Amino acid sequence: MAEIRKLSVEKTIEKLRSADQQVSRDQRLEAKTDELNEEIRRMKAQRKRLDRRKQD
Incomplete structure (x- = not known):
């Protein structure tokens, strides 16, 4: 018969x-990544606007 391992309640709570x-x-890393991606998108749009001004 297989041996059943029992964990104490304390150890179970610690694992959870x-x-x-x-x-x-x-989740924090994902939020930070989303924030940085948004900043990159904003900066690219700004650079595109500035490049258009130079050409005019």
Whole structure:
């Protein structure tokens, strides 16, 4: 018969919290990436406007 591993309640809660922290970290990184992508888009649009002014 296979041996069943039992975790204490404390260890189980710690594992769940660490998983939540990892998700939170990933969410923060994703939000930062989205913010930077938006800034890049804005800067490209600004550069395009400035280049058009130079040509006129």
